[in-house]
Amino acid sequence: MLRKILTQTSSRRLLSSSVPPLFSKPSISPFSSASSSPEPPSSESITVEQPGTTISVDRSALYNLPDHYHESTPDSELVKHLKSVIKFRGGPISVAEYMEEVLTNPKAGFYMNRDVFGAQGDFITSPEVSQMFGEMIGVWTVCLWEQMGRPERVNLVELGPGRGTLMADLLRGTSKFRNFTESLHIHLVECSPALQKLQHQNLKCTDESSSEKKAISSLAGTPVHWHATLEEVPSGVPTIIIAHEFYDALPVHQFQKTSRGWCEKMVDVGEDSKFRFVLSPQPTPAALYLMKRCTWATPEEREKLEHVEISPKSMDLTQEMAKRIGSDGGGALIIDYGMNAIISDSLQAIRKHKFVNILDDPGSADLSAYVDFPSIKHSAEEASENVSVHGPMTQSQFLGSLGINFRVDALLQNCNDEQAESLRAGYWQLVGDGEAPFWEGPDEQTPIGMGTRYLATAIVNKNQDIPAPFQ
Ligand code: SAH
Numbered sequence: 001m002l003r004k005i006l007t008q009t010s011s012r013r014l015l016s017s018s019v020p021p022l023f024s025k026p027s028i029s030p031f032s033s034a035s036s037s038p039e040p041p042s043s044e045s046i047t048v049e050q051p052g053t054t055i056s057v058d059r060s061a062l063y064n065l066p067d068h069y070h071e072s073t074p075d076s077e078l079v080k081h082l083k084s085v086i087k088f089r090g091g092p093i094s095v096a097e098y099m100e101e102v103l104t105n106p107k108a109g110f111y112m113n114r115d116v117f118g119a120q121g122d123f124i125t126s127p128e129v130s131q132m133f134g135e136m137i138g139v140w141t142v143c144l145w146e147q148m149g150r151p152e153r154v155n156l157v158e159l160g161p162g163r164g165t166l167m168a169d170l171l172r173g174t175s176k177f178r179n180f181t182e183s184l185h186i187h188l189v190e191c192s193p194a195l196q197k198l199q200h201q202n203l204k205c206t207d208e209s210s211s212e213k214k215a216i217s218s219l220a221g222t223p224v225h226w227h228a229t230l231e232e233v234p235s236g237v238p239t240i241i242i243a244h245e246f247y248d249a250l251p252v253h254q255f256q257k258t259s260r261g262w263c264e265k266m267v268d269v270g271e272d273s274k275f276r277f278v279l280s281p282q283p284t285p286a287a288l289y290l291m292k293r294c295t296w297a298t299p300e301e302r303e304k305l306e307h308v309e310i311s312p313k314s315m316d317l318t319q320e321m322a323k324r325i326g327s328d329g330g331g332a333l334i335i336d337y338g339m340n341a342i343i344s345d346s347l348q349a350i351r352k353h354k355f356v357n358i359l360d361d362p363g364s365a366d367l368s369a370y371v372d373f374p375s376i377k378h379s380a381e382e383a384s385e386n387v388s389v390h391g392p393m394t395q396s397q398f399l400g401s402l403g404i405n406f407r408v409d410a411l412l413q414n415c416n417d418e419q420a421e422s423l424r425a426g427y428w429q430l431v432g433d434g435e436a437p438f439w440e441g442p443d444e445q446t447p448i449g450m451g452t453r454y455l456a457t458a459i460v461n462k463n464q465d466i467p468a469p470f471q
Pocket of ligand 1: 103104111125126127128159160161162163166189190191192195228229244245246249250
Protein backbone atom coordinates (compact mmCIF):
# COMPACT_ATOMS: atom_id res chain seq x y z
CA MET A 1 0.00 0.00 0.00
CA LEU A 2 2.76 2.41 0.98
CA ARG A 3 4.52 1.80 -2.31
CA LYS A 4 1.33 2.48 -4.24
CA ILE A 5 0.73 5.73 -2.41
CA LEU A 6 4.32 6.81 -2.94
CA THR A 7 4.32 6.21 -6.65
CA GLN A 8 1.10 8.18 -7.02
CA THR A 9 2.09 11.06 -4.78
CA SER A 10 2.11 14.14 -6.96
CA SER A 11 3.93 17.38 -6.56
CA ARG A 12 3.10 20.77 -8.02
CA ARG A 13 5.16 22.89 -5.71
CA LEU A 14 8.54 23.54 -7.23
CA LEU A 15 11.43 21.95 -5.40
CA SER A 16 12.56 24.20 -2.60
CA SER A 17 15.02 26.54 -4.27
CA SER A 18 17.68 26.32 -1.62
CA VAL A 19 18.14 25.02 1.87
CA PRO A 20 20.22 27.60 3.67
CA PRO A 21 22.35 26.39 6.57
CA LEU A 22 19.86 27.62 9.08
CA PHE A 23 19.40 26.76 12.63
CA SER A 24 16.84 24.17 13.46
CA LYS A 25 15.56 24.51 16.97
CA PRO A 26 16.75 21.66 19.13
CA SER A 27 20.08 21.78 20.81
CA ILE A 28 21.40 22.10 24.29
CA SER A 29 20.70 25.49 25.76
CA PRO A 30 23.85 27.44 26.56
CA PHE A 31 22.06 28.73 29.63
CA SER A 32 22.23 25.73 31.81
CA SER A 33 19.60 25.74 34.46
CA ALA A 34 19.65 26.71 38.02
CA SER A 35 21.95 23.84 38.71
CA SER A 36 24.28 26.01 40.75
CA SER A 37 23.28 25.85 44.36
CA PRO A 38 20.89 28.64 45.21
CA GLU A 39 22.20 31.56 47.21
CA PRO A 40 20.89 32.06 50.74
CA PRO A 41 17.55 33.79 50.86
CA SER A 42 17.69 37.52 50.19
CA SER A 43 16.29 39.38 53.14
CA GLU A 44 14.78 42.31 51.22
CA SER A 45 11.18 43.25 51.59
CA ILE A 46 10.23 45.87 49.03
CA THR A 47 7.36 48.30 48.88
CA VAL A 48 5.87 49.26 45.55
CA GLU A 49 4.12 52.62 45.30
CA GLN A 50 1.19 52.87 42.89
CA PRO A 51 -1.10 55.88 42.62
CA GLY A 52 -3.52 55.43 45.47
CA THR A 53 -2.11 52.11 46.67
CA THR A 54 0.84 50.71 48.51
CA ILE A 55 1.71 47.10 47.81
CA SER A 56 4.22 45.33 49.96
CA VAL A 57 5.94 42.35 48.43
CA ASP A 58 7.78 40.10 50.82
CA ARG A 59 10.62 38.57 48.85
CA SER A 60 12.62 37.56 51.90
CA ALA A 61 12.05 33.86 51.41
CA LEU A 62 12.84 33.73 47.69
CA TYR A 63 16.11 32.25 46.54
CA ASN A 64 18.13 34.10 43.93
CA LEU A 65 19.24 32.08 40.94
CA PRO A 66 22.11 34.31 39.82
CA ASP A 67 23.03 32.87 36.44
CA HIS A 68 20.40 34.56 34.30
CA TYR A 69 21.29 38.25 34.29
CA HIS A 70 20.86 40.03 30.99
CA GLU A 71 21.44 43.37 29.28
CA SER A 72 18.85 46.08 29.80
CA THR A 73 16.71 47.28 26.91
CA PRO A 74 13.85 49.80 26.93
CA ASP A 75 10.72 48.12 28.24
CA SER A 76 8.47 46.80 25.47
CA GLU A 77 4.69 46.57 25.92
CA LEU A 78 5.06 42.91 26.84
CA VAL A 79 7.78 43.62 29.40
CA LYS A 80 5.58 46.28 30.98
CA HIS A 81 2.68 43.84 31.03
CA LEU A 82 4.75 41.05 32.62
CA LYS A 83 6.13 43.41 35.24
CA SER A 84 2.68 44.63 36.16
CA VAL A 85 1.40 41.04 36.45
CA ILE A 86 4.27 40.26 38.84
CA LYS A 87 3.69 43.50 40.77
CA PHE A 88 -0.05 43.05 41.21
CA ARG A 89 0.21 39.34 41.84
CA GLY A 90 2.44 40.33 44.75
CA GLY A 91 5.24 37.98 43.76
CA PRO A 92 6.85 35.97 40.99
CA ILE A 93 5.02 34.06 38.27
CA SER A 94 5.67 30.48 37.18
CA VAL A 95 7.92 29.77 34.19
CA ALA A 96 4.80 28.33 32.51
CA GLU A 97 2.88 31.58 32.89
CA TYR A 98 5.89 33.55 31.62
CA MET A 99 6.23 31.23 28.60
CA GLU A 100 2.54 31.45 27.75
CA GLU A 101 2.56 35.27 27.88
CA VAL A 102 5.78 35.50 25.87
CA LEU A 103 4.53 33.27 23.07
CA THR A 104 0.81 33.91 22.86
CA ASN A 105 -0.08 37.16 24.61
CA PRO A 106 -2.82 38.43 22.27
CA LYS A 107 -1.18 41.84 21.74
CA ALA A 108 2.54 41.19 21.80
CA GLY A 109 3.21 37.44 21.97
CA PHE A 110 6.06 36.11 19.81
CA TYR A 111 3.77 34.26 17.40
CA MET A 112 0.94 36.76 17.25
CA ASN A 113 1.95 39.50 14.84
CA ARG A 114 4.44 38.25 12.26
CA ASP A 115 5.95 35.44 10.23
CA VAL A 116 8.71 34.03 12.45
CA PHE A 117 9.90 31.23 10.15
CA GLY A 118 12.68 30.83 7.58
CA ALA A 119 15.83 32.76 6.74
CA GLN A 120 14.32 36.17 7.57
CA GLY A 121 12.65 34.85 10.71
CA ASP A 122 13.92 33.20 13.87
CA PHE A 123 14.02 29.47 13.14
CA ILE A 124 13.27 26.89 10.48
CA THR A 125 11.06 23.81 10.69
CA SER A 126 10.96 20.59 8.66
CA PRO A 127 8.06 21.59 6.35
CA GLU A 128 10.05 24.72 5.45
CA VAL A 129 13.18 22.65 4.76
CA SER A 130 11.64 20.49 2.03
CA GLN A 131 8.29 19.80 0.39
CA MET A 132 9.04 16.10 1.00
CA PHE A 133 8.18 16.49 4.67
CA GLY A 134 4.54 17.49 4.07
CA GLU A 135 4.29 14.92 1.28
CA MET A 136 5.40 12.11 3.62
CA ILE A 137 2.89 13.25 6.24
CA GLY A 138 0.36 13.03 3.40
CA VAL A 139 1.40 9.41 2.78
CA TRP A 140 0.93 8.68 6.49
CA THR A 141 -2.49 10.36 6.48
CA VAL A 142 -3.77 8.44 3.44
CA CYS A 143 -2.58 5.14 4.99
CA LEU A 144 -4.43 5.95 8.21
CA TRP A 145 -7.58 6.91 6.28
CA GLU A 146 -7.39 3.50 4.54
CA GLN A 147 -7.09 1.79 7.93
CA MET A 148 -10.06 3.80 9.18
CA GLY A 149 -12.13 2.13 6.42
CA ARG A 150 -12.06 5.05 3.96
CA PRO A 151 -14.67 7.19 5.74
CA GLU A 152 -16.60 9.60 3.52
CA ARG A 153 -16.11 12.48 5.92
CA VAL A 154 -12.97 13.17 7.95
CA ASN A 155 -11.88 16.12 10.05
CA LEU A 156 -8.21 16.69 9.29
CA VAL A 157 -6.96 18.87 12.13
CA GLU A 158 -3.57 20.52 12.24
CA LEU A 159 -2.40 22.06 15.50
CA GLY A 160 -0.16 25.13 15.04
CA PRO A 161 0.21 25.07 11.24
CA GLY A 162 2.79 27.91 11.08
CA ARG A 163 2.86 29.13 7.48
CA GLY A 164 0.53 26.32 6.35
CA THR A 165 3.33 24.73 4.33
CA LEU A 166 2.89 21.19 5.68
CA MET A 167 -0.82 21.19 4.89
CA ALA A 168 -0.27 22.69 1.42
CA ASP A 169 2.32 20.00 0.56
CA LEU A 170 0.07 17.30 2.02
CA LEU A 171 -2.85 18.43 -0.16
CA ARG A 172 -0.74 18.72 -3.32
CA GLY A 173 0.92 15.38 -2.67
CA THR A 174 -2.35 13.53 -2.11
CA SER A 175 -4.37 15.26 -4.83
CA LYS A 176 -4.57 12.09 -6.96
CA PHE A 177 -6.48 10.30 -4.18
CA ARG A 178 -9.78 11.96 -4.95
CA ASN A 179 -11.82 9.86 -2.51
CA PHE A 180 -9.44 10.88 0.23
CA THR A 181 -9.29 14.61 -0.56
CA GLU A 182 -13.06 14.75 -1.10
CA SER A 183 -13.60 13.35 2.41
CA LEU A 184 -11.58 16.12 4.07
CA HIS A 185 -12.72 19.01 6.20
CA ILE A 186 -9.60 20.83 7.29
CA HIS A 187 -9.52 22.43 10.74
CA LEU A 188 -6.53 24.59 11.59
CA VAL A 189 -5.96 25.35 15.28
CA GLU A 190 -3.98 28.57 15.33
CA CYS A 191 -3.82 31.37 17.89
CA SER A 192 -2.00 33.89 15.71
CA PRO A 193 -4.06 36.17 13.44
CA ALA A 194 -0.91 36.93 11.38
CA LEU A 195 -0.21 33.24 10.80
CA GLN A 196 -3.88 32.50 10.08
CA LYS A 197 -3.60 35.00 7.22
CA LEU A 198 -0.46 33.32 5.87
CA GLN A 199 -2.14 29.92 6.07
CA HIS A 200 -5.11 31.32 4.16
CA GLN A 201 -2.74 32.55 1.41
CA ASN A 202 -0.59 29.44 1.23
CA LEU A 203 -3.58 27.11 1.04
CA LYS A 204 -4.87 29.33 -1.78
CA CYS A 205 -8.15 29.87 0.02
CA THR A 206 -11.14 31.76 -1.17
CA ASP A 207 -13.54 32.96 1.51
CA GLU A 208 -16.85 31.24 1.79
CA SER A 209 -18.29 33.67 4.27
CA SER A 210 -16.93 36.88 5.70
CA SER A 211 -18.32 36.37 9.19
CA GLU A 212 -17.05 32.87 9.86
CA LYS A 213 -13.49 31.61 9.87
CA LYS A 214 -14.23 29.37 6.94
CA ALA A 215 -12.84 29.16 3.41
CA ILE A 216 -12.26 26.76 0.51
CA SER A 217 -8.72 25.72 -0.40
CA SER A 218 -8.32 25.62 -4.16
CA LEU A 219 -5.44 23.15 -3.70
CA ALA A 220 -7.93 20.32 -3.28
CA GLY A 221 -11.33 22.00 -3.16
CA THR A 222 -11.54 21.28 0.57
CA PRO A 223 -13.27 23.43 3.18
CA VAL A 224 -10.88 25.01 5.69
CA HIS A 225 -11.88 26.31 9.13
CA TRP A 226 -9.83 28.15 11.75
CA HIS A 227 -10.09 27.74 15.53
CA ALA A 228 -8.21 29.02 18.57
CA THR A 229 -8.29 25.68 20.41
CA LEU A 230 -8.88 21.98 19.68
CA GLU A 231 -12.02 22.07 21.85
CA GLU A 232 -13.62 24.39 19.26
CA VAL A 233 -13.22 21.82 16.47
CA PRO A 234 -16.55 20.00 16.00
CA SER A 235 -16.48 16.40 17.25
CA GLY A 236 -18.55 13.35 16.28
CA VAL A 237 -16.68 12.86 12.99
CA PRO A 238 -13.67 10.55 12.36
CA THR A 239 -10.63 12.70 13.00
CA ILE A 240 -6.97 12.81 11.98
CA ILE A 241 -4.83 15.21 14.00
CA ILE A 242 -1.35 16.40 13.07
CA ALA A 243 0.84 18.23 15.56
CA HIS A 244 4.24 19.16 14.20
CA GLU A 245 6.36 21.35 16.45
CA PHE A 246 3.26 22.34 18.41
CA TYR A 247 3.90 20.65 21.75
CA ASP A 248 7.30 22.31 22.19
CA ALA A 249 5.52 25.69 22.31
CA LEU A 250 3.21 24.65 25.17
CA PRO A 251 4.12 26.11 28.57
CA VAL A 252 6.26 24.12 31.00
CA HIS A 253 6.65 24.38 34.76
CA GLN A 254 10.18 23.87 36.08
CA PHE A 255 10.93 22.26 39.44
CA GLN A 256 14.14 21.83 41.37
CA LYS A 257 14.96 19.38 44.14
CA THR A 258 15.99 21.08 47.40
CA SER A 259 16.26 20.13 51.05
CA ARG A 260 12.77 21.67 51.42
CA GLY A 261 11.29 19.39 48.77
CA TRP A 262 10.56 20.07 45.09
CA CYS A 263 10.47 23.86 44.73
CA GLU A 264 9.35 25.75 41.65
CA LYS A 265 11.50 27.98 39.49
CA MET A 266 9.70 31.30 39.01
CA VAL A 267 10.22 34.59 37.18
CA ASP A 268 10.49 37.73 39.27
CA VAL A 269 11.58 41.35 38.86
CA GLY A 270 14.75 42.23 40.77
CA GLU A 271 15.61 45.50 42.51
CA ASP A 272 17.41 46.58 39.33
CA SER A 273 14.03 46.24 37.54
CA LYS A 274 15.28 43.30 35.44
CA PHE A 275 13.68 39.89 35.21
CA ARG A 276 15.39 37.16 37.20
CA PHE A 277 14.75 33.56 38.12
CA VAL A 278 13.97 32.75 41.74
CA LEU A 279 13.12 29.55 43.52
CA SER A 280 9.96 29.24 45.58
CA PRO A 281 10.67 28.94 49.30
CA GLN A 282 8.61 25.76 49.52
CA PRO A 283 6.80 23.46 47.09
CA THR A 284 4.11 25.40 45.19
CA PRO A 285 0.65 23.87 44.58
CA ALA A 286 1.82 23.19 41.00
CA ALA A 287 4.84 21.31 42.34
CA LEU A 288 2.70 19.21 44.65
CA TYR A 289 0.17 18.43 41.95
CA LEU A 290 2.38 18.00 38.90
CA MET A 291 5.17 15.93 40.41
CA LYS A 292 2.74 13.01 40.13
CA ARG A 293 4.01 12.85 36.55
CA CYS A 294 7.16 11.32 38.06
CA THR A 295 5.19 8.26 39.16
CA TRP A 296 5.44 7.23 35.50
CA ALA A 297 9.23 7.11 35.81
CA THR A 298 11.19 4.13 37.05
CA PRO A 299 12.58 4.34 40.62
CA GLU A 300 16.12 4.61 39.15
CA GLU A 301 15.05 7.50 36.93
CA ARG A 302 13.38 9.23 39.89
CA GLU A 303 16.42 8.79 42.10
CA LYS A 304 18.66 10.70 39.68
CA LEU A 305 16.34 13.67 39.13
CA GLU A 306 17.49 17.10 40.30
CA HIS A 307 15.38 19.18 37.90
CA VAL A 308 12.07 18.37 36.25
CA GLU A 309 10.13 20.13 33.51
CA ILE A 310 6.41 19.35 33.26
CA SER A 311 3.82 20.63 30.82
CA PRO A 312 0.25 20.25 32.13
CA LYS A 313 -1.08 21.91 28.95
CA SER A 314 0.52 19.13 26.89
CA MET A 315 -1.11 16.51 29.09
CA ASP A 316 -4.54 18.19 28.86
CA LEU A 317 -4.23 18.51 25.08
CA THR A 318 -3.27 14.85 24.73
CA GLN A 319 -6.24 13.83 26.84
CA GLU A 320 -8.58 15.85 24.65
CA MET A 321 -7.06 14.26 21.53
CA ALA A 322 -7.27 10.74 22.95
CA LYS A 323 -10.93 11.18 24.00
CA ARG A 324 -11.86 12.33 20.50
CA ILE A 325 -9.97 9.57 18.76
CA GLY A 326 -11.34 7.01 21.21
CA SER A 327 -14.94 8.02 20.55
CA ASP A 328 -14.88 9.28 16.94
CA GLY A 329 -12.19 7.04 15.38
CA GLY A 330 -9.03 8.11 13.63
CA GLY A 331 -5.63 8.99 14.97
CA ALA A 332 -3.04 11.61 15.78
CA LEU A 333 0.55 12.06 14.69
CA ILE A 334 2.84 14.05 16.95
CA ILE A 335 6.31 14.99 15.72
CA ASP A 336 8.56 17.17 17.81
CA TYR A 337 11.96 17.29 19.34
CA GLY A 338 12.14 15.75 22.74
CA MET A 339 13.01 12.59 24.58
CA ASN A 340 11.46 9.28 25.51
CA ALA A 341 12.21 10.14 29.14
CA ILE A 342 11.46 12.74 31.81
CA ILE A 343 12.80 16.13 30.75
CA SER A 344 14.96 17.88 33.28
CA ASP A 345 15.70 21.39 32.03
CA SER A 346 15.39 22.16 28.33
CA LEU A 347 13.63 25.51 27.95
CA GLN A 348 15.49 27.65 25.42
CA ALA A 349 15.08 30.94 23.58
CA ILE A 350 16.00 31.44 19.91
CA ARG A 351 16.13 34.76 18.08
CA LYS A 352 17.33 35.08 14.48
CA HIS A 353 18.71 31.51 14.52
CA LYS A 354 20.78 32.05 17.67
CA PHE A 355 20.26 31.07 21.29
CA VAL A 356 19.57 34.04 23.54
CA ASN A 357 18.76 34.50 27.21
CA ILE A 358 15.26 33.32 28.09
CA LEU A 359 14.60 36.53 30.04
CA ASP A 360 16.00 38.91 27.44
CA ASP A 361 13.46 41.11 25.61
CA PRO A 362 10.55 38.64 25.95
CA GLY A 363 8.32 38.38 22.89
CA SER A 364 11.22 38.93 20.48
CA ALA A 365 12.52 35.34 20.66
CA ASP A 366 10.91 31.93 20.40
CA LEU A 367 10.69 29.91 23.60
CA SER A 368 10.50 26.15 23.31
CA ALA A 369 11.02 23.09 25.45
CA TYR A 370 11.74 19.44 24.75
CA VAL A 371 8.64 17.29 24.51
CA ASP A 372 8.15 14.62 27.18
CA PHE A 373 7.00 11.65 25.05
CA PRO A 374 6.25 9.24 27.95
CA SER A 375 3.83 11.80 29.39
CA ILE A 376 2.00 11.91 26.04
CA LYS A 377 1.66 8.13 26.08
CA HIS A 378 0.45 7.96 29.69
CA SER A 379 -1.94 10.91 29.31
CA ALA A 380 -3.53 9.33 26.22
CA GLU A 381 -3.88 5.92 27.84
CA GLU A 382 -5.34 7.43 31.00
CA ALA A 383 -7.88 9.49 29.04
CA SER A 384 -9.33 6.72 26.89
CA GLU A 385 -9.40 2.94 26.96
CA ASN A 386 -10.14 2.99 23.25
CA VAL A 387 -6.80 4.25 22.02
CA SER A 388 -3.38 2.72 21.57
CA VAL A 389 -0.14 4.68 21.47
CA HIS A 390 2.75 3.77 19.16
CA GLY A 391 6.34 4.95 19.18
CA PRO A 392 8.13 7.18 19.64
CA MET A 393 10.54 6.49 16.82
CA THR A 394 13.05 8.92 15.35
CA GLN A 395 12.03 11.19 12.48
CA SER A 396 14.70 9.46 10.44
CA GLN A 397 13.11 6.02 11.02
CA PHE A 398 9.65 7.44 10.47
CA LEU A 399 10.38 9.16 7.15
CA GLY A 400 12.68 6.36 6.03
CA SER A 401 10.11 3.63 6.69
CA LEU A 402 7.40 5.64 4.94
CA GLY A 403 9.63 5.72 1.85
CA ILE A 404 11.23 9.15 1.67
CA ASN A 405 14.15 7.60 -0.22
CA PHE A 406 11.78 6.50 -3.02
CA ARG A 407 10.30 9.97 -3.03
CA VAL A 408 13.63 11.76 -3.30
CA ASP A 409 14.70 9.38 -6.08
CA ALA A 410 11.50 10.11 -8.00
CA LEU A 411 11.97 13.87 -7.62
CA LEU A 412 15.63 13.64 -8.66
CA GLN A 413 14.57 12.18 -12.01
CA ASN A 414 13.03 15.49 -13.02
CA CYS A 415 15.19 18.33 -11.84
CA ASN A 416 18.20 20.43 -12.76
CA ASP A 417 21.53 20.36 -10.90
CA GLU A 418 20.67 23.21 -8.58
CA GLN A 419 17.36 21.63 -7.63
CA ALA A 420 19.05 18.27 -7.14
CA GLU A 421 21.55 19.80 -4.74
CA SER A 422 18.78 21.48 -2.82
CA LEU A 423 16.78 18.26 -2.71
CA ARG A 424 19.71 16.27 -1.34
CA ALA A 425 20.47 18.93 1.26
CA GLY A 426 16.82 19.03 2.31
CA TYR A 427 16.64 15.27 2.46
CA TRP A 428 19.75 15.13 4.61
CA GLN A 429 18.48 17.85 6.94
CA LEU A 430 15.26 15.90 7.51
CA VAL A 431 16.76 12.48 8.14
CA GLY A 432 20.43 13.00 8.93
CA ASP A 433 22.23 13.38 12.20
CA GLY A 434 25.90 12.59 11.91
CA GLU A 435 25.16 9.31 10.20
CA ALA A 436 23.30 8.69 6.96
CA PRO A 437 20.71 5.97 7.32
CA PHE A 438 19.29 6.14 3.81
CA TRP A 439 21.69 8.30 1.87
CA GLU A 440 25.32 9.10 1.35
CA GLY A 441 26.62 11.50 4.01
CA PRO A 442 26.58 15.27 3.55
CA ASP A 443 29.54 17.51 2.96
CA GLU A 444 30.70 19.79 5.74
CA GLN A 445 28.49 22.67 4.63
CA THR A 446 25.28 20.79 5.26
CA PRO A 447 23.52 21.78 8.46
CA ILE A 448 23.01 19.26 11.23
CA GLY A 449 20.04 17.05 10.51
CA MET A 450 16.79 16.74 12.41
CA GLY A 451 16.70 12.98 11.97
CA THR A 452 17.28 11.72 15.50
CA ARG A 453 16.46 14.69 17.70
CA TYR A 454 12.90 14.74 16.41
CA LEU A 455 10.63 11.90 17.47
CA ALA A 456 7.30 10.71 16.06
CA THR A 457 4.49 9.06 17.99
CA ALA A 458 0.95 8.07 16.99
CA ILE A 459 -2.27 7.71 18.97
CA VAL A 460 -4.96 5.70 17.17
CA ASN A 461 -8.36 4.20 17.83
CA LYS A 462 -7.91 0.63 19.07
CA ASN A 463 -10.37 -0.75 16.52
CA GLN A 464 -7.88 0.12 13.79
CA ASP A 465 -4.66 -1.68 12.90
CA ILE A 466 -1.29 -0.44 14.09
CA PRO A 467 -0.55 2.62 11.94
CA ALA A 468 2.27 2.75 9.41
CA PRO A 469 5.20 2.73 9.97
CA PHE A 470 4.91 1.68 13.62
CA GLN A 471 4.07 -1.99 12.85
N1 SAH B 1 3.81 23.37 12.57
C1 SAH B 1 4.50 24.51 11.99
C2 SAH B 1 4.73 25.65 12.99
C3 SAH B 1 5.36 25.31 14.30
S1 SAH B 1 5.57 26.73 15.35
C4 SAH B 1 5.79 24.06 11.35
O1 SAH B 1 6.24 22.97 11.64
O2 SAH B 1 6.36 24.83 10.58
C5 SAH B 1 4.16 26.64 16.43
C6 SAH B 1 2.84 26.99 15.81
O3 SAH B 1 1.83 26.82 16.82
C7 SAH B 1 2.67 28.41 15.31
O4 SAH B 1 1.79 28.38 14.21
C8 SAH B 1 2.02 29.11 16.51
O5 SAH B 1 1.36 30.30 16.20
C9 SAH B 1 1.09 28.02 17.00
N2 SAH B 1 0.76 28.08 18.43
C10 SAH B 1 1.65 28.14 19.45
N3 SAH B 1 1.01 28.07 20.64
C11 SAH B 1 -0.31 27.96 20.35
C12 SAH B 1 -1.49 27.86 21.16
N4 SAH B 1 -1.43 27.85 22.48
N5 SAH B 1 -2.68 27.74 20.53
C13 SAH B 1 -2.77 27.74 19.17
N6 SAH B 1 -1.69 27.86 18.35
C14 SAH B 1 -0.47 27.96 18.94
